[in-house]
Amino acid sequence: MKVKRYIVNALPEALPIIRSELGIDAVILNTKEIRVGGFLGMFGKKKMEVIAAIESNANAVPAVRKPTSAPKPAVSPAALSHFAAMVSSAASVSAEAAAPESGRLLEDAVPLKAHAVQPVISNRSGMENELINEIRDMKQWIQKMSKQQQLKTWPEPVQELYERLIDQEIELKWVDKLMAEVEERIQFLQGSQPDKRFVWQSARSVLNEWLKDFEGERIGEQTRVVHFVGPTGVGKTTSIAKLAAEQTLKAGRKVGFITSDTYRIAAVDQLRTYANILDVPLEVVFSPSEVTRAYKQLEDRELIFMDTAGRNFRHELSVSEVNSLLQSHDRSETYLVLSLTGRYRDMSAVAEHFVKYGIQSVLFTKQDETNAYGSILNLVMDYGLKPAYIAYGQTVPDDIMPFQTDSYVEKVLGAAGDE
Template identity: 55%
Template structure:
C-alpha cells in the first residue's frame, strides 16, 4: 500500500492532488487542521493535513469501469475495499439520484465506512504503542495469563493497572514485583465473592451441572464432611435416572455413610421423597447431567428444584471443560437465579483462567474447589489466595 501526506489550504485542493497523483481508487484515511511556520510559536498559519492511501496495484492507474469486488482476505481487506468505493464516490461524485432519501443514506454509508477504517487503524496503532511501552516482566505476565485462558478484557485491565502503578512510582518492577501486584489486584477483584460457601440455613441443596463434572462424588464428599465432622443427619435424593450407574454410585456412597437415599423420576415424586426424609436435617439432591448449553434442558431441571423449604442450588463445573461451553451453561442457569458455583477436577488441568472469567462475568459466588476422587478429603472451601496460587503459580503470594 502507498500512503502519502498532503498539506493544503483546503480539502478540495487535496482532493484534486490525490486524484492526479494517486488516482481515483485512492482512500482518504484522515484529515485534520494543523499550524505551520511562524516565528517562536507566533504567526503560524492554519493548514489542512490530509492522509491518503492506495493499494500498490492501483497506484497511478487511470480510472476504470467498476467491476465485481473480489473477496477480501480479511476484515481489514473488506474495510479497505469499502473505503475505496466510498472515497471513489467522494473523488468522482455521480449525478444526483431522483430520491433525496437515497442520497442521504448513501452519503451516511460513505462516512460510516471511512470512520470504521479510521477506528480500525487507530486501534492497531494503539496496540503497537502498548507493546512498545511494555516491559519484559509485564509482557511475561500477559503471556502467562493468556495461556491460562483468562478473558482478554480482564488481562488488559490487569496489565493496565500494573503499568499505571509502575509509572506512578517511576520505576521498573522486577518479575517478582509484577507477580505480587497482579496477585494483589486479583485478590481485590475477588474480595466481594469470598467466604460465600453453602448457606447454613438451607435444608435442601440441589446440585446441577453437565454430565461428567463429578456431581455425585462431590455430594458424597460434602455429605461425609457434614456427617463425620459436624454430626448432621443427611439424606440423599437423586433424579439422575438417565444413567443407572449414577444411581448405583450414589447408593454405594449412601450405604458407606449410612445415609438414606430416595430416587425420583419426576417432580410429582418429590413430595413423597421429602416426606420419607422428613427427619433428616440436610438433604443433598443430585440431578441428571444434560446438555445444559440448551436452555430447554435447564428449564427441565429447574422444574425439579421447586420447594417451599429453605433451599440453595449449586452449579457444578469441571475446570477441564471448554471455557466457551462453561460460559454457556453458566449463562443459562443464571437466568433461573443460580448464583453459586463449585469447581471440580482442579488436579486434571493446569489452566485456571476460566474460573476467574465465570466468577466475574456472571457474578457467580464460588463455594468449593474439588480435586481427586478421595472422599471426603479432596475438597476445600474456595479461598481467593489458594486460587490465585493456581492461576499465577505457587510463588505469586
C-alpha cells in the first residue's frame, strides 16, 4: 500500500491533488487539523492534514485519463468521507508525525499488508477488519513517536506540565486542549522562555475557568429526598452515613433512611447499624410499589436518604431498573456515586447511561486511595456532570467535604509551580 500525506489549507484543495498523484482508486484514510511552523512548536498556523492511500499493486490512473477497459466506479467525496470517518474512529493520526511540507510520503516504518481497499463499505469483512487494525497500529505508533518529538521542542516547564497531566490520567483530548490554551498565554512573553511558576499559574487559570460553572452544590435546605445510585463497592452506604450524620448533628434536621439494596444482606445490616447509631428510622423496600409506603412511614422526617442496590450499571437495563425506584419528587436530588480508584473507561460507561435520566451531580469516594484525580475533570468535560462531594476515608461523619474547584485544581497540578 502506498500512503501519502498532504498539508493543505482546506480539504477540497487535496482532492484533485490526490486524484492526480494517486489515481481515482485512492482513498482518504484520515483528515485532521494541525499547526505548522511557529516558534519552539508553538504558535503555528492552522492547516489541514490529509492522509491518502492507494493499493501498491494498482496503477495510478490520473483523473483526466479515460480508461481503455471497463471503468471502476469513481470515488465520490461522500464515499471518501465515509471511509475516512470509519478509519478515523479506530484511531487518529498525530499531526506532527512527518515534516509539514505538502505531499511528503510517509516512511513505511510500520509495514502494511497488501489488501484491496474498497471505497464504499457496506459490511466489514474479515479482510477489512484486518486492514483497519493495521492502520490503527500504524497510527498509534506514529502518534507515540510524534508526541515524543513534540515534547522535545517544548520548554522544560511546559514538558513537565504535560507529563503531570498525563500522570493524573486526564484524557489526551483535554490535555491537548489545555496545553493549547497555556501556549496561547505564553505567547504574550514575546519570545522569552516561560518559567515553571508562570506555566503552572496559566494551567491553574485555565482549569478554574473550565470548572467554575460545574461546581456542585451541597444538600439544599429545602431538599426533602436525596437518592444515591452507583456501582457496587463504591461506598454509597458509608457516604450516606457521613452526610446523614452531618445533617443530623450539625444542621439539626430530622433524618430518615430508605434502602432498596436487598441484593446484599450485609448492605441492609450496615445501614441499619448507622441508623441505630444516629437514632433515625430505616425503611426497607423490595420493589418500586413499596417506595410510596416507605415515604408515608417517614412523613415526619425533614430529610430522607435513599440507598439503592449496586449493580453493573455499564448496562442500561440495570440503570433503568434503579431509576424506576427514584419516584418523582419536587424537592429531590440524586447523586451518582463513583470511586476515584476505578478506571475512567468504566466510570464513563456508567455516567453515559445515568445522564440520560437527568442525573447531574456526582459524589466521588476513596480520594485517599489514589493519587490520580483526572477522572473528575474527564467526567465534567465529557458529560457536564457536577462534582458535589469528595469522600476520602471511613470516619463518619468527618471524611467527606463539598467539592471545591480551587482545592481540586491544586491536587491535579501539585505544588511544582510553587517551588
